[in-house]
Amino acid sequence: MPDLSQTAPQSRTIPRLALIALAGATLLAALGISIVSVALPTLAGAFSVSISGVQWIVTAYLVSVTVMVVIAGRLSDRYGHRRILLSGLCIFVLSALLCAVSTTLQMLVAGRLLQGVGGAILMVVPMSIARETIARERMGSAMGLLGSMSAIGTALGPSAGGILIAAFGWRASFIALAVLALPVALASLVAIPRTVIAKTQHLGKRTAVLSTIGSRRLGSGLAMNVLVAVVMISTLSIGPFYLTFALDLHVAAVGIIMSAGPIMSAISGVPAGRATDRFTTSTVITAGLLTTIFGLICLASLPRLFGVAGYVVALCLLTPGFQLFLAANNTEVMMSAPEDRKGTTSGLLSLSRNLGFIVGASAMPGLFSVAAGSGAIQAVSPEAVAFAFTATFLGCAALALLALLLARAFHPARLQ
Structure with missing residues (x-):
């Protein structure tokens, strides 16, 4: 600690x-x-x-x-x-x-x-x-x-x-x-x-929330948080389908393999925070998003080439990118918060993450299903499941790229 x-x-x-x-x-x-x-x-x-x-x-x-x-x-x-x-x-x-x-x-x-x-x-x-x-x-x-x-x-x-x-x-x-x-x-x-x-708490809740979101730095940080949350939940909601129906693994094995992501996140969280203290938040946000994009491309391709080993390696490459982004973006957003709206800002951060989880948990399985073809997943061939998995995570990489473009658009001078 x-x-x-x-x-x-x-x-x-x-x-x-x-x-x-x-x-x-x-x-x-x-x-x-x-x-x-x-x-x-x-x-x-x-x-x-x-x-x-x-x-x-x-x-x-x-x-x-x-x-x-x-x-x-x-x-x-x-x-x-x-x-x-x-x-x-x-x-x-x-x-x-x-x-x-x-x-x-x-x-x-x-x-x-x-x-x-x-x-x-x-x-x-x-x-x-x-x-x-x-x-x-x-x-x-x-x-x-x-x-x-x-x-x-x-x-x-x-x-x-x-x-x-x-x-x-x-x-x-x-x-x-x-x-x-x-x-x-x-x-x-x-x-x-x-x-x-604080003495400025006469503002109504709606006024305080809208005022907080209205800040350019805060608004861009919240938007990026939504996009990254969509990607994060996709690894949990789509991964089991690939491991079960493309690699034909038992549910116990699926659980063990899926735990590699949270374990890697736990390990990389504190180093990501220290990197945020040492470098500018904008630099670490950029590094985190670039790492996330690279990890998503690996997740879309390595499992099809190397099976379970490729899946685990891709997760281990991907999740540090999440932690770099989260540590830096949370720091940036919270340090940008007005003194009398720290709690409101923290609540908006959590809300943006939860909204991303909800959108990702519904939209990304839909994309996966469309890419796999119609019919029950049990009837889809392993090759079709693998194709759908690749297409879904290339889509996730596009969302991470959009988050990177947002970072550059709203903080251009600090990211050069």
Whole structure:
């Protein structure tokens, strides 16, 4: 973990325990999504519902998070980041316990909707607190650390959830979320400094949001965030089809191979943050997008040449590009935020990412299906699946190129 507790200019310091609390909150938000996904087959059997019905357990959390992220950011601007973070942790704990004692699917979905409110706060407020308490020259490392914790949560959730469910049943996964949140809440209460609430908070929520988006630097950063999120979710939503129907792998093998991306993201997050501190954010954004484009071209071609080895190598080349972009772009956007709208800006960052995930999860499988040809995927030949996979990720490379063009258009002097 990078040392971000050094004395910073303008009294911007943060205790190491507070940094651990911010990292823990980010980890919990990611675990809230990933740890439950592995429980869906068990939950379908426990409640005697269809796959589409049990999917609402995941969808409810994502919808709630998407609706709440900007609201959570605005609330933290108005009432103080520390206070709202502690409220979010309390909501997260109580909702996890509600999920754990649920006796019907409807009760569990309601608990997940409430948990999404807490999850939205845990996604948004740590970046706001980092923006407020960490010196500019160390912001990149902070954003890289938070990005690593999000990736660790995504990678750790399915395996940890599988172990807990196998040993103690599905309720254990929700109890574990509540138990993990308690030390994070205690560390936040003890170590995170109180927010100095800005005096310009008479602006309405709509005015504050529109004013924030209206900034050229912020607007371009949010637009690039949407495009990169579309690409990121495509690796998770399209990859299993290729591995299963083109390479004929068992579901367990598919899961292991797919974990290479989140693991590589977790490893590269902190170095990406340090690179952002050392170089300009524009330079690292450019490097990240170029690496992403190269990685996507490799993902479109190497698996067809080298099979599983090519797939894993391409993922390992691609995901550091994501982390370089995210660390630098998050730093750029947050450092561009007005002092009284740090929470709103952080909420917009999370909203843009979630919107990209939603668009990517619906549009890119559609592109893949069209490229593969009509009919059920089980009836499509491995060659057609491989062609569709290549076409889809070349399309993703085009989206990453569009993000690079946006970066150059809105920051031309800084990218030369």
